[in-house]
Amino acid sequence: MENRIERIKKQLHSSSYKLTPQREATVRVLLEHEEDHLSAEDVYLLVKEKSPEIGLATVYRTLELLTELKIVDKINFGDGVSRYDLRKEGAAHFHHHLVCIDCGSVAEIEEDLLEDVEAIVESGWNFKIKDHRLTFHGICEKCQQEDRADENE
Structure with a gap:
């Protein structure tokens, strides 16, 4: 997991962003639950367990940034809920x-x-x-x- 976090950190840096502790907490939750297709609220609840000081708005902003940088994909399965899925490394x-x-x-x-x-x-x-x-x-x-x-x- 640490190698993947380091590569994500480099992706952020190459786009002039930092891997802040709040962003790292969000990325760790996504990595730990990679198979689960979590909603923003799911991610927030899991982040909050580890870092109670992180707010929902911060998690939303982080997920949107990670989506913009193509680190995660935002998906909807027709149920009206946006879910977040880590893009597989090297996937075109x-x-x-x-x-x-x-x-x-x-x-x-x-x-x-x-x-x-x-x-x-x-x-x-x-x-x-x-x-x-x-x-x-x-x-x-x-x-x-x-x-x-x-x-x-």
Whole structure:
């Protein structure tokens, strides 16, 4: 984790920002809960456990700065809540998500499934793509199994 924090510190410095203690506390929470897709409020509550002096507005500002610098991605799964996801180091694009419409679970797809689509869009529409997001909404394996079990009763 310390190596990742040091690299994030360098990213901030290269954009003329410092890794203040408040920003570091926020980054640490994001790293510790990397798989959780936390909302700003979730991040704030976890930061507050470790550093009670840090306010909600500071956490919001930090998350917006980290989003602007492409250290984190701000995502919405259609439930009206913005969530924050650390961008994988060295990733050219945002990773894809599978959202279960029954239980709300979120799974990630790390591989880039849209390289061919990007090439078609860039050449066919003369459009330079900088990033993309892909979210599939459906029923996860666990919920499908539960549905089948219910049907067999």
